[in-house]
Amino acid sequence: AQSHVLWPEIDRITAEQLHYARQGVGEGVWELFAEDGEMRMYKREEEVNGLVVDPLKAVHTVKGVTGFEMCHYFFSPDYRLDWETTIEQMKVLEKVSDDTMIFLQIHKRVWPASQRDALFWSHLRQVPDSRDPDAQNIWIVCNHSTEHHSAPEKSNGKYIREKSNGKYIRVFLTVALVCQTMIEPPKNGAQITRDDLTCKITYCSVVNPGGWAPASVLRAVYKREYPKFLKKFTHYVYDQCKNKPIRF
Numbered sequence: 001a002q003s004h005v006l007w008p009e010i011d012r013i014t015a016e017q018l019h020y021a022r023q024g025v026g027e028g029v030w031e032l033f034a035e036d037g038e039m040r041m042y043k044r045e046e047e048v049n050g051l052v053v054d055p056l057k058a059v060h061t062v063k064g065v066t067g068f069e070m071c072h073y074f075f076s077p078d079y080r081l082d083w084e085t086t087i088e089q090m091k092v093l094e095k096v097s098d099d100t101m102i103f104l105q106i107h108k109r110v111w112p113a114s115q116r117d118a119l120f121w122s123h124l125r126q127v128p129d130s131r132d133p134d135a136q137n138i139w140i141v142c143n144h145s146t147e148h149h150s151a152p153e154k155s156n157g158k159y160i161r162e163k164s165n166g167k168y169i170r171v172f173l174t175v176a177l178v179c180q181t182m183i184e185p186p187k188n189g190a191q192i193t194r195d196d197l198t199c200k201i202t203y204c205s206v207v208n209p210g211g212w213a214p215a216s217v218l219r220a221v222y223k224r225e226y227p228k229f230l231k232k233f234t235h236y237v238y239d240q241c242k243n244k245p246i247r248f
């Protein structure tokens with residue numbers, strides 16, 4: 001992917017998102033708004049030009065899967081429709097490389113707002129841990145809005161794009177899923193099993209709705225959809241992996 005025109009941006013945004021994901025939620029600005037078992041979901045209330053763009057940060061711990069497995073199922077287009085319940089259609093516009101793709105997703109309409117679509121590059125990468133050089137166990141998937149010749153936004157600058165009989169508003173998003181594998185080595189030197197694995201997850205998301213939607217509607221949607229999404233996704237990955245050989 002190093003040769004692709006997007007590479008400098010992919011490299012920069014992925015590094016920025018890794019750094020951002022590692023910042024704790026201790027500093028008072030984050031508000032805890034959902035808890036479910038090990039999952040903690042935080043948000044900051046922010047508006048850009050009167051649009052709600054509340055940044056979200058979730059932390060979660062899932063036993064029995066590796067960070068690679070979690071990121072693999074998040075990145076791969078083959079499984080997305082199994083766990084993403086808010087999209088109507090998904091298309092890979094370009095396969096930049098084995099670890100980088102460009103997606104176009106049409107999201108289900110959220111009444112009374114107009115229907116949205118999302119066009120973004122998605123990049124999967126293993127991250128050497130600067131603090132712990134032999135921790136080859138951190139993986140990240142970064143998704144960031146981009147343009148693409150095969151899915152232009154309407155030139156009127158209102159991010160409205162014609163579809164067959166209506167219009168989509170294009171959202172602007174930056175998302176990062178950072179997963180670290182923790183291994184509790186078995187006492188008696190036995191082979192590692194899934195019972196010895198724990199995956200520590202940090203999920204960060206900023207979705208700018210792209211066009212006007214009532215703050216109350218957006219905040220209600222985010223409050224409902226994000227916990228549901230992370231719970232469904234992590235359970236899906238556990239179920240997909242539990243009877244398969246471990247992939248680090």
Ligand SMILES: CCCCCc1ccc(-c2ccc(S(=O)(=O)CCO)cc2)cc1[C@H]1C[C@H]1c1ccccn1
Pocket residue numbers: 084086105107110113114116118143171173175205207209213218221222225226229
């Ligand atoms: C009036 C609603 C305007 C915003 C609609 C919208 C668009 C994209 C997105 C979104 C796009 C991508 C991602 S992801 O993490 O990269 C995974 C791949 O799909 C995540 C969320 C969200 C929402 C908001 C529904 C809200 C919502 C919240 C969590 C999940 C789904 N929907």
